[in-house]
Amino acid sequence: MKFVETERIRALPPYLFLDIDRKKRAALEAGRDVIDFGMGDPDQPTHAFIIDAMNAALRKPANHRYPIGGGLAPFRRAIAEFVQRRYGVTVDPTREVLALIGSKEGIGHLPLAVVNPGQTVLIPSPGYPVYRAGTIFAGGVPHVFELAPERDWRPDFSTIPSEVAKQAVLIFLNYPNNPTGATADLKFLAEAVAFAREYGLLLAYDAAYNDLYLADERPPSVLQVPGARDVAIEFHSASKTFNMTGWRIGFALGNAEVLSALLRIKSNLDTGVFGAIQEATAAAYAGIDRPELHASRELYRARATRMVAGLRACGFEVAPPKATFYVWPRVPRGYDSLRLCTKLLDEADVVCVPGIGFGPNCDAYVRFSLSVPDERIDEALTRMRRLKW
Numbered sequence: 001m002k003f004v005e006t007e008r009i010r011a012l013p014p015y016l017f018l019d020i021d022r023k024k025r026a027a028l029e030a031g032r033d034v035i036d037f038g039m040g041d042p043d044q045p046t047h048a049f050i051i052d053a054m055n056a057a058l059r060k061p062a063n064h065r066y067p068i069g070g071g072l073a074p075f076r077r078a079i080a081e082f083v084q085r086r087y088g089v090t091v092d093p094t095r096e097v098l099a100l101i102g103s104k105e106g107i108g109h110l111p112l113a114v115v116n117p118g119q120t121v122l123i124p125s126p127g128y129p130v131y132r133a134g135t136i137f138a139g140g141v142p143h144v145f146e147l148a149p150e151r152d153w154r155p156d157f158s159t160i161p162s163e164v165a166k167q168a169v170l171i172f173l174n175y176p177n178n179p180t181g182a183t184a185d186l187k188f189l190a191e192a193v194a195f196a197r198e199y200g201l202l203l204a205y206d207a208a209y210n211d212l213y214l215a216d217e218r219p220p221s222v223l224q225v226p227g228a229r230d231v232a233i234e235f236h237s238a239s240k241t242f243n244m245t246g247w248r249i250g251f252a253l254g255n256a257e258v259l260s261a262l263l264r265i266k267s268n269l270d271t272g273v274f275g276a277i278q279e280a281t282a283a284a285y286a287g288i289d290r291p292e293l294h295a296s297r298e299l300y301r302a303r304a305t306r307m308v309a310g311l312r313a314c315g316f317e318v319a320p321p322k323a324t325f326y327v328w329p330r331v332p333r334g335y336d337s338l339r340l341c342t343k344l345l346d347e348a349d350v351v352c353v354p355g356i357g358f359g360p361n362c363d364a365y366v367r368f369s370l371s372v373p374d375e376r377i378d379e380a381l382t383r384m385r386r387l388k389w
């Protein structure tokens with residue numbers, strides 16, 4: 001056969017964690033006691049009330065058939081009710097809500113619907129790697145803009161050259177932010193909407209962590225900005241909020257024309273989200289104010305406090321996250337992110353993710369995911385305190 005890797009596969013960034021992954025596997029095979037802060041994947045099980053809803057939904061024959069379209073009517077209605085309750089925003093459940101097989105799926109496919117080959121896409125650094133991959137698959141040209149630590153990891157839109165912004169069709173933003181744990185307020189979101197409007201861009205706002213807030217203030221929706229749905233869509237995910245990463249469901253909200261274009265791409269590739277999962281997720285969002293969800297945020301808040309205090313005691317400079325379950329310390333002087341991760345793995349059997357994987361301006365940071373119980377956090381910190389720098 002004539003198989004060669006396609007240009008679009010070769011255009012993907014190199015997989016920087018290959019070496020770390022290999023070392024981690026070797027350590028596990030050698031029976032070493034590895035403590036893994038790598039993957040952003042909750043260690044807690046899906047809440048029982050959601051599993052109960054799933055059990056009932058599984059028994060309905062209607063759910064055994066193709067779940068054609070952008071989401072079953074009861075799912076879309078439940079989401080619209082959630083958005084109304086949580087953000088005071090009215091969305092039309094049939095046109096302004098779209099079910100996704102995880103928000104990653106929607107984010108990855110979005111450029112196929114809205115970017116022509118050669119068009120520019122504005123991508124934040126640090127940023128979730130799928131923004132770039134989806135852009136490349138659509139033949140788009142990524143232009144990276146920096147989130148500035150001194151601006152609380154928000155961008156200064158005026159630093160994006162206007163010739164670039166004029167060429168661009170799409171901008172990605174993500175708050176609460178993976179990997180930094182930074183949040184955005186409505187004032188910033190209004191600035192982002194104004195920037196998108198000025199240059200005729202689609203703003204794709206990734207709100208996967210909107211319900212994992214650790215501070216008192218709850219993160220806003222971009223759709224709270226007046227007129228935002230003219231230029232924006234917003235991605236949500238059940239994954240991190242409800243410990244449902246394995247279930248694969250999320251949704252997009254906002255601009256009806258864009259969601260309809262995304263559905264046209266999707267309906268040629270997939271045939272929707274399993275109906276029973278949609279039903280269970282409708283129950284999840286209806287139950288978002290339940291004590292289990294509060295307890296879940298408390299758990300991450302306590303872990304974040306523990307981890308930040310412990311890292312500071314090891315000499316790391318680190319700010320407590322305002323949301324998400326990530327801690328994002330600076331690496332010690334004399335290290336880059338890959339060297340630090342390698343040292344932690346080699347000498348302490350502790351796995352974290354090098355910042356450089358999130359963007360070129362992140363080589364002075366590493367990410368710890370708090371998907372590890374207290375005793376293991378303490379054990380990791382004890383090992384790290386013994387290291388020589």
Ligand SMILES: *Cc1c(COP(=O)(O)O)cnc(C)c1O
Nearest residue numbers: 102103104128178208237239250
């Ligand atoms: C985890 C994550 C997602 C995707 O989650 P799904 O499981 O695909 O819904 C999207 N964006 C960011 C920033 C994430 O960290």
